[in-house]
Amino acid sequence: MPKDHGIGASSKRREDIRFLTGRGVYTDDMALHAQAAAVFVRSNVAHGRIGKIDTTKASAMPGVLAIFTGEDFKDVGGNPAGWLINSRDGTPMREPKRPVLAHGKVRHVGDAYAAVIAETVAQAKDAAEQLAEDSVIEELPAIVDMKAAVADASNRVHDEIPDNVCFDWGWIEDNRAAVDAAMKAAPHVVTLNLVNNRLIPNAMEPRASIGEYNPGTGDYKLTTTSQNPHLTRLLVAAFVLGIPENKLTVVAPDVGGGFGSKIYHYGEEALVLAAAKKLGRPVRWTAERSESFLTDAHGRDHVTKIELGCTKDGEILAIRTETLANVGAYLSNFSTATPTFLHGTLMSGPYKVPHVYVNVKTVFTNTAPVDAYRGAGRPEATYSLERVIDQMCRELGLDPFEVRRKNLLTPDQFPYQSPVGLLYDTGNYQATLDKAVQMADVAGFEKRAAESKARGKLRGMGLSTWIEACGIAPSNLVGILGSRVGLFDAATVRVNATGNISVMVGAHSHGQGHETVFAQIVAEKLGIPESSVDIVHGDTSKIPFGMGSYGSRSLAVCGTAMTKAVDKIIAKGKKIAAHMLEAAEGDITFEDGKFSVSGTDKAKTFGEIAFSAYVPHNYPLETLEPGLEETAFYDPANFTYPAGAYICEVEVDEGTGKVEVVAFHCADDFGNVMNPMIVEGQVHGGVGQGIGQALLEFTTYDENGQLLTGSYMDYPMPRAEDVPFYNVDYSCQTPCTHNPLGVKGCGEAGAIGSPPAVVNAVIDALHRGGHTHVKHIDMPVSPSRVWSAING
Amino acid sequence: MHNFDFAKPSTIADAANALAGEGAQALSGGQTLIPTMKQRLAAPGVLVSLTGIAEMQGVCTGDGGLHIGAATSHAVVAKDAHPHYRALAELAGGIGDPAVRSRGTIGGSIANNDPAACYPSAVLASGATVVTNKRRIGSDDYFQGLFTTALEEGEFITSVVFPIPQKAAYVKFNQPASRFALTGVFVAKFANGVRVAVTGAGNDGVFRWKEAEAALSANFSASAISGLTVDPAGMNTDLHGSAAYRANLVKVLTGRAVTAAG
Structure with a gap:
């Protein structure tokens, strides 16, 4: 009988009541008294030198209150990169200033170089159009292609960076010679050249920000679409505008999806605060969808050469990769960590590989900044690895299931120190592979393929055995690796006098379901109904300093902080109970919501203890403070390592090249599962995004740096008809060894594990159909690309 | 979007008069025009809606085949043309999504002549007749290239007559x-x-x-x-x-x- 409440129950998502009935409150829903509107003037060229910006006409237009240009912010700080990466030769990365508004040059289409504040959005738009007409931007040749950017030193995104390279990173540089030697000695070497396609995040809610300033107190408030309000506060206050943190409240209310793109601080947030101060009025900006396409941090965009050295029977001996990773025009906050420590450290996957070396050059181009997007670096690593392993099987005539079995780490090998720096604590990769094989009825594939053929379709099957590192991250470790922030999290558990509970958490939910799951955990631990627990998040004036949600970290990190705070509540409750029950503290046990004296029927309910803490008439005031509220900070001891096996089946229409995903099976190991329904939903969403990347989504800038896929007319998002009914299993559970809930993380898994399974399935289908000349098709494996590959 | 005036005549004659005015632009389902205006790429002074004219609505059989009022939505064609001309009804039912099909009209689609629109292929393959407020135009004469048709200034489609194939x-x-x-x-x-x-x-x-x-x-x-x-x-x-x-x-x-x- 499945549980109907607490840990492990599929409790219904309480937040959905407001989301599904239109009662969510998003930033743009807030209409503040005397609110003014901001509209940005954005570059329509990819690269240009800013000449005179004549504000005379625009300033005089109806409703216009203020105009800002890059000049107004030239003396404040830039929006910093959060992670310092050193090149192979030890030199630090090149780190150009990212200003609030472009100053001197514009560097991508959509780069804002001015902003107009007016009474209404329409008036601000009219004036912005005028201001664009009255601005001189001398167009320069655009730098779009990464290889060309590196090759041509004469044309520079940032004048002070001669070769457009941010850094040239080797991981692990000291192992390079040994890897080269192992590759040279390998009996067989497989090489693949891969493009990991650039993606545009497309959160349902576009970015939006409201700045407020109270001249009476000097307090600022920023309401904004953020995945991590405290980090945004730190960046905008301490780094950019120089506002003391205690004078700035950041609120991230209901947020409609982020997928990474709302982790980062953007210049619009600083602008609305500066404008609010200048005008003494709230100033609101909401992105239009076109602005989202042009300015939200994009994802992926790697060009990789991967080589795999192996024995003739498929034992992997060495892996070497060379990657060009696009960072776009400016360094977004996590942009330097994503292609390095979130990518290179995963390049041995779930396999025992003795020699691995990863080289990544990050390149500036006149395109939107690129940063972490669901999976962030780990999908790129998984894709390279799982594609090259399939290619190895094809070249050597080996079975992809057996080859993976041969190379997977075995349960007795944990903890496992990987050759690329991670310490996997636990896992059982055979178990998830076995489970997936069973779920997918691999044995029955030939029959299904014959049935497809009878309908004129080619059927193929693709496998991906993946691992990721999430629950980011141990602060001391990431500090050594260049992180400029800590990555702990925090929670405060406030028991109210009547026994119900408010939990203030540092994690931020922008769709994940924290309000439900976190309450389940607290309710379970305290033996009280879930309905007695509320989760508060997203407001720096209410919550403790946490680091927000990304990298599948909310439960593993913030959930652990919350669990520790609950433990403190129980410990204090025992002290109060011991006093009230006239027993020794050591004799008090807490179970099912009751504090009892061991071996007796003397007990106090949790509610009675809570009441006593706030009405402390019979209370050990000499030794114990009244009240029942505890805070815990938690810094994880390690990453967590979810893993799994995904099997995809596709049908290919040879006439049109169209690929249909007809089955998708996921056997995941997420450790202990708190709410199965929400975990399944996360996997569905992640695999949906992975199928989107594999089959549909792409981002194209033309040679002048114009974004050709800048709307839904040309940017293909996956829809319901593009995805199959998913077959999801999470019964293989090796609980995380270093957090008390034994949880790993499930938010990114689907997007990490699925793209290579899809592409492997397509290549399999084509080979089965006799198109054996097709070695690889870059994502998206669109109809025209498949048809061209078949007929090429 | 820039400001504009709005007229919604109830007869073809009134619509023709309204469209003769300075800066007037016909509006049918608005599935192309309204997004273009929102992007500030078009700024007509007066929008003349053609969806309030009773004789431009609906599907019926008559001389020469199936008559479809130009302001009939794709959703209505999908439903009402089905018993008479199934392929045409299925084409209408496959355009866009339910919201698009509820607003978009056959006349709007054919007047715009987007090179990737569905309806022009049905009109041309059926040898349909495009009926306007001024004349009748055979399909082979009507389509004249990308976003280009035989329609003249002030002329608008009132119905389309489809011969029904075997x-x-x-x-x-x-x-x-x-x-x-x-x-x-x-x-x-x-x-x-x-x-x-x-x-x-x-x-x-x-x-x-x-x-x-x-x-x-x-x-x-x-x-x-x-x-x-x-x-x-x-x-x-x-x-x-x-x-x-x-x-x-x-x-x-x-x-x-x-x-x-x-």
Whole structure:
């Protein structure tokens, strides 16, 4: 009988009541008294030198209150990169200033170089159009292609960076010679050249920000679409505008999806605060969808050469990769960590590989900044690895299931120190592979393929055995690796006098379901109904300093902080109970919501203890403070390592090249599962995004740096008809060894594990159909690309 | 969007008068015009809605075949044309999504003549007659290239009359983002021959594939076109497919349409 409440129950998502009935409150829903509107003037060229910006006409237009240009912010700080990466030769990365508004040059289409504040959005738009007409931007040749950017030193995104390279990173540089030697000695070497396609995040809610300033107190408030309000506060206050943190409240209310793109601080947030101060009025900006396409941090965009050295029977001996990773025009906050420590450290996957070396050059181009997007670096690593392993099987005539079995780490090998720096604590990769094989009825594939053929379709099957590192991250470790922030999290558990509970958490939910799951955990631990627990998040004036949600970290990190705070509540409750029950503290046990004296029927309910803490008439005031509220900070001891096996089946229409995903099976190991329904939903969403990347989504800038896929007319998002009914299993559970809930993380898994399974399935289908000349098709494996590959 | 005035006449005569005014622009379902105005790429002074005119609404049979009022929505065509002209109804039911089909109209689609729109292929393959407030225009004369038609200044479509074929089918291959036709082929078999019209593929808009028409008029089966080739030179290339790919789609989809027509 499945549980109907607490840990492990599929409790219904309480937040959905407001989301599904239109009662969510998003930033743009807030209409503040005397609110003014901001509209940005954005570059329509990819690269240009800013000449005179004549504000005379625009300033005089109806409703216009203020105009800002890059000049107004030239003396404040830039929006910093959060992670310092050193090149192979030890030199630090090149780190150009990212200003609030472009100053001197514009560097991508959509780069804002001015902003107009007016009474209404329409008036601000009219004036912005005028201001664009009255601005001189001398167009320069655009730098779009990464290889060309590196090759041509004469044309520079940032004048002070001669070769457009941010850094040239080797991981692990000291192992390079040994890897080269192992590759040279390998009996067989497989090489693949891969493009990991650039993606545009497309959160349902576009970015939006409201700045407020109270001249009476000097307090600022920023309401904004953020995945991590405290980090945004730190960046905008301490780094950019120089506002003391205690004078700035950041609120991230209901947020409609982020997928990474709302982790980062953007210049619009600083602008609305500066404008609010200048005008003494709230100033609101909401992105239009076109602005989202042009300015939200994009994802992926790697060009990789991967080589795999192996024995003739498929034992992997060495892996070497060379990657060009696009960072776009400016360094977004996590942009330097994503292609390095979130990518290179995963390049041995779930396999025992003795020699691995990863080289990544990050390149500036006149395109939107690129940063972490669901999976962030780990999908790129998984894709390279799982594609090259399939290619190895094809070249050597080996079975992809057996080859993976041969190379997977075995349960007795944990903890496992990987050759690329991670310490996997636990896992059982055979178990998830076995489970997936069973779920997918691999044995029955030939029959299904014959049935497809009878309908004129080619059927193929693709496998991906993946691992990721999430629950980011141990602060001391990431500090050594260049992180400029800590990555702990925090929670405060406030028991109210009547026994119900408010939990203030540092994690931020922008769709994940924290309000439900976190309450389940607290309710379970305290033996009280879930309905007695509320989760508060997203407001720096209410919550403790946490680091927000990304990298599948909310439960593993913030959930652990919350669990520790609950433990403190129980410990204090025992002290109060011991006093009230006239027993020794050591004799008090807490179970099912009751504090009892061991071996007796003397007990106090949790509610009675809570009441006593706030009405402390019979209370050990000499030794114990009244009240029942505890805070815990938690810094994880390690990453967590979810893993799994995904099997995809596709049908290919040879006439049109169209690929249909007809089955998708996921056997995941997420450790202990708190709410199965929400975990399944996360996997569905992640695999949906992975199928989107594999089959549909792409981002194209033309040679002048114009974004050709800048709307839904040309940017293909996956829809319901593009995805199959998913077959999801999470019964293989090796609980995380270093957090008390034994949880790993499930938010990114689907997007990490699925793209290579899809592409492997397509290549399999084509080979089965006799198109054996097709070695690889870059994502998206669109109809025209498949048809061209078949007929090429 | 810039400000504009709005008129919603209830007769064709009043609409014609309103459209004669300075800066007037006809508005039907608004599925192209309104987004263009929102992007500030169009700023008409007066929008004249054609959806309030009773005689421009609805589907009925009459002289020459099936009469469809120009302001009839795709959703209504999908439902009401079905008993009379199933291939046409299915085309209407496959345009966009339910919201688009509830607002978008057949007249708006044909007047705009987007090279990737579905309806022009049905009009051309059916040999339909485009009826305007001034005259009747045969489909072979009506379509004149990308976003270009025989309509003159102040002229607007009031209805379309479709001869009903013996057999017909429309097969569309979606552009993956917009779900417009990357290529769509409408095949219609009449007593006196077969017409094949292709949308989405040609670099000059909707066109008839006359070699296929001849082959299919002699033998209405998919195999009849197996020896034909489509010249990529006349095809469009964009982000979603090359000219060669579209040329292939024209042939593949024509065969499938013939099979679907039965």
